[in-house]
Amino acid sequence: MTNPKPGLKVALLGCGVVGSQVVRLLREQADDLAARIGAPLELAGVAVRRPGRKRDVDLDPALITTDAEALVTRDDVDIVVEVIGGIEPARSLILAAMAKGKSVVTANKALLAEDGATIHRAARENGVDLYFEASVAGAIPLLRPLRESLAGDRIRRVLGIVNGTTNYILDKMDSTGASFTEALEEAQALGYAEADPTADVEGFDAAAKAAILAGLAFHSRVTAADVHREGITEITASDVASAKAMGYVIKLLAICAKTEDGRSIGVRVHPAMIPRSHPLAGVREAYNAVFVEAESAGRLMFYGAGAGGAPTASAVLGDIVAVARNRLAGTVGPEELTYADLKVHPMGETITRYYVSLDVADKPGVLARVAEVFARHDVSIQTVRQEGRGDDAQLVLVTHQATDAALSATVQDLGRLDIVRAVASVMRVEGDDTP
Numbered sequence: 001m002t003n004p005k006p007g008l009k010v011a012l013l014g015c016g017v018v019g020s021q022v023v024r025l026l027r028e029q030a031d032d033l034a035a036r037i038g039a040p041l042e043l044a045g046v047a048v049r050r051p052g053r054k055r056d057v058d059l060d061p062a063l064i065t066t067d068a069e070a071l072v073t074r075d076d077v078d079i080v081v082e083v084i085g086g087i088e089p090a091r092s093l094i095l096a097a098m099a100k101g102k103s104v105v106t107a108n109k110a111l112l113a114e115d116g117a118t119i120h121r122a123a124r125e126n127g128v129d130l131y132f133e134a135s136v137a138g139a140i141p142l143l144r145p146l147r148e149s150l151a152g153d154r155i156r157r158v159l160g161i162v163n164g165t166t167n168y169i170l171d172k173m174d175s176t177g178a179s180f181t182e183a184l185e186e187a188q189a190l191g192y193a194e195a196d197p198t199a200d201v202e203g204f205d206a207a208a209k210a211a212i213l214a215g216l217a218f219h220s221r222v223t224a225a226d227v228h229r230e231g232i233t234e235i236t237a238s239d240v241a242s243a244k245a246m247g248y249v250i251k252l253l254a255i256c257a258k259t260e261d262g263r264s265i266g267v268r269v270h271p272a273m274i275p276r277s278h279p280l281a282g283v284r285e286a287y288n289a290v291f292v293e294a295e296s297a298g299r300l301m302f303y304g305a306g307a308g309g310a311p312t313a314s315a316v317l318g319d320i321v322a323v324a325r326n327r328l329a330g331t332v333g334p335e336e337l338t339y340a341d342l343k344v345h346p347m348g349e350t351i352t353r354y355y356v357s358l359d360v361a362d363k364p365g366v367l368a369r370v371a372e373v374f375a376r377h378d379v380s381i382q383t384v385r386q387e388g389r390g391d392d393a394q395l396v397l398v399t400h401q402a403t404d405a406a407l408s409a410t411v412q413d414l415g416r417l418d419i420v421r422a423v424a425s426v427m428r429v430e431g432d433d434t435p
């Protein structure tokens with residue numbers, strides 16, 4: 001095959017789980033990529049931290065460098081692919097590359113959620129591309145559909161499972177009755193969770209993704225600090241069993257929603273019970289799935305692998321092809337739009353439902369006193385289930401919709417009642433309105 005145009009040179013930053021698969025795919029699919037782009041791609045260099053390390057891919061020693069800054073500013077480099085992760089030196093390297101006119105592809109959700117403003121501004125000012133499909137829900141085409149395919153619609157809500165590790169843990173707890181610790185150990189043994197899994201299990205990874213999704217969906221600036229975040233470390237086998245008994249399953253959800261009046265948005269990540277009939281309930285193991293609800297398109301669901309070297313590299317390669325085509329055409333893709341400038345409202349204003357499990361004294365009048373606390377805060381109860389256990393009983397209540405502030409004030413007051421031995425568990429209930 002002859003290629004009519006000169007090749008485009010790609011500099012790769014980081015050669016770990018994702019980077020090594022990017023190298024493999026660039027190599028294995030070189031002819032297809034050249035045909036699709038209209039010019040060949042050439043790996044100009046690979047910046048690594050430890051050159052001697054054994055990797056999943058063989059690298060020509062001549063391509064390896066530890067001087068990432070020199071690589072990204074080299075005159076012959078067209079596209080920089082950043083798969084190092086973290087804030088620094090990733091941010092400085094991306095900015096240095098853009099200042100030299102290179103387009104950038106990154107999978108770095110942490111950086112985009114913390115300081116996306118700086119990176120997007122640099123792309124705009126330097127007239128270069130910034131593509132980041134791999135940063136949210138790995139292989140799943142999600143950001144490009146939001147930025148491009150749905151550019152003619154109005155998005156109301158984005159709701160999904162965007163962290164594979166926590167979905168694997170919750171799925172194992174649900175299907176085998178395992179404890180959180182047992183399920184986490186399994187996830188680590190299978191390589192889903194990091195040795196330090198804090199970013200996954202405490203919800204930081206999902207919160208960064210929620211910030212990116214909300215920004216794109218609602219054309220507003222949203223950072224990780226704006227996202228209400230709760231992880232899954234407190235979920236017990238007994239919570240999972242109670243959810244099951246009531247026809248629910250517990251999932252870590254990312255929810256980005258515009259208020260009814262369209263004046264603000266809520267962005268939150270927390271575990272929630274969803275009905276077992278909900279499509280997200282069937283998302284098993286480490287898979288991700290995201291619902292997008294738009295005014296004209298209605299409900300759309302995106303499903304697939306949210307993590308892993310090859311799946312994530314697939315999204316990176318898709319971005320490289322798009323950026324390469326843009327460069328050959330002398331253009332750039334759509335830039336970040338924050339014209340709507342919607343503010344993120346506090347969690348207390350969010351409308352949601354609660355599941356509340358109380359250990360109470362098993363004597364007459366208990367239910368009435370508990371119901372009075374709900375009524376005092378104007379929270380209506382949808383269902384009550386009571387199980388006697390000798391002197392004690394367990395009372396399980398599910399509410400109708402109310403503000404999160406009213407619900408949490410209710411729970412606080414319930415804890416003060418002398419007949420309540422313990423507030424055993426509290427969880428939000430979501431998805432009853434989504435088929």
Ligand SMILES: NC(=O)C1=CN([C@@H]2O[C@H](COP(=O)(O)OP(=O)(O)OC[C@H]3O[C@@H](n4cnc5c(N)ncnc54)[C@H](O)[C@@H]3O)[C@@H](O)[C@H]2O)C=CC1
Nearest residue numbers: 014015016017018047048049083084085107108307308312
């Ligand atoms: N692994 C996955 O499933 C997914 C990862 N991502 C994102 O992709 C990025 C890369 O993730 P992984 O490949 O999993 O991480 P990793 O830790 O396997 O690879 C990162 C590599 O960068 C190297 N590195 C660190 N500092 C460097 C420097 N200054 N110069 C050159 N190399 C340096 C590290 O030595 C390491 O080999 C992160 O932003 C991550 O959030 C996104 C979606 C899924």
Ligand SMILES: N[C@@H](CC=O)C(=O)O
Nearest residue numbers: 162163164165306307
């Ligand atoms: N740790 C993340 C990987 C991709 O973003 C996850 O488990 O989903």
Ligand code: NA
Nearest residue numbers: 133136138140
């Ligand atoms: Na994606």
